[in-house]
Amino acid sequence: MQANYNRYVVDLNRQAKEPLSGNFWSAVVPLQTAFGQPIYQTTPAPYQIQERINKYYTTYHNKLSQLIEQKVQEFGKVYLLDLHSFGGLIDDEVCLGNVNGKTCTEDFINTVERAFINQKYQVVKNKTFTGGYITRHYSENKSVETLQIEIRYQTYLSQQDLDKPLIPRWDVPNFHLSKVKLQQVIADIAN
Numbered sequence: 001m002q003a004n005y006n007r008y009v010v011d012l013n014r015q016a017k018e019p020l021s022g023n024f025w026s027a028v029v030p031l032q033t034a035f036g037q038p039i040y041q042t043t044p045a046p047y048q049i050q051e052r053i054n055k056y057y058t059t060y061h062n063k064l065s066q067l068i069e070q071k072v073q074e075f076g077k078v079y080l081l082d083l084h085s086f087g088g089l090i091d092d093e094v095c096l097g098n099v100n101g102k103t104c105t106e107d108f109i110n111t112v113e114r115a116f117i118n119q120k121y122q123v124v125k126n127k128t129f130t131g132g133y134i135t136r137h138y139s140e141n142k143s144v145e146t147l148q149i150e151i152r153y154q155t156y157l158s159q160q161d162l163d164k165p166l167i168p169r170w171d172v173p174n175f176h177l178s179k180v181k182l183q184q185v186i187a188d189i190a191n
Contacts, residue, residue, distance in 0.1 A: 001064055008039055010056045013082070013132035021049050028053060035088075064138070072143045079108060080146040081189075082134045087153045087162060090129075093122040094155075097131035097148040103139035104147050112147060115188035119181040121155070151182075 003012050007030070014028045021044065024030040029049045032038050044052075071078045086095075094116050098104045109125060116123045131148040139146040153162055156178035161168035 001060075001067060003060065005056055008033065010052045012057060012060050013084070013134050015133045015137070016053060016057060020046075020053065028057060064134075068138060068141070068144060072141070076143065078141075078144045079104075079189075080134075080138050080144055081112075082132070082146060082148045084129070084148060084150045085153055085156075086129065086150050090124070090127055091152075092124045092127065093152050094124070095127055095129045095150040096123060096125045097129045097135060097150065098126065098146070099131040099136055099139075100126050103131055103135050104145035108145050109147060112149070112185075112189055115185045118188060119185055121181070121185075 007013070009029075011024075011028055011030060014026060016028050019027060021027050021029040021031055024032055024034045024036075029044065029052055031040060031043060068078050068080065096109055096112055096116075098109050113123050113125065129148060129150040131146070135146045135148040138144050153168075154174075156175050157168045157170070158172045158174060161172070
């Protein structure tokens with residue numbers, strides 16, 4: 001399942017609790033970027049914030065819950081990988097987060113770590129990115145192991161494009177190489 005909207009529209013990896021809008025690191029609808037820059041010239045009205053939550057957030061989580069329940073019924077166990085990317089806070093290439101051992105077994109996180117290392121990625125565990133709402137919430141079901149995976153922008157985008165105020169080009173050598181490597185990572189995890 002894939003989120004189709006930027007987390008500045010609505011952040012699926014935050015718990016829908018008051019205040020619903022505000023700080024990037026805690027609100028479902030952030031009013032500033034992760035780096036503190038304002039997003040809006042005019043702050044969205046409460047009804048607009050609620051519309052976003054109803055249209056995007058609730059719809060996404062209802063569908064994800066439904067898929068997880070179907071797979072638990074079918075297989076008895078589900079492994080949920082919550083994929084993200086980042087550009088700051090740490091310099092590592094890949095960060096795996098299981099809320100310091102609370103959302104998946106050591107065997108599962110070690111399997112994922114080995115799959116990335118086999119593709120020559122530098123990996124850390126629970127360093128800054130330990131797991132957000134999705135990782136924490138869905139692991140409450142004892143039939144579900146969850147793991148947040150953060151991949152540094154520079155591993156798949158061109159560094160020179162990241163310093164510009166434009167959307168980075170994706171059709172670059174890093175992207176094509178990373179695509180092949182990440183397909184193998186997922187294949188190794190599945191095996």
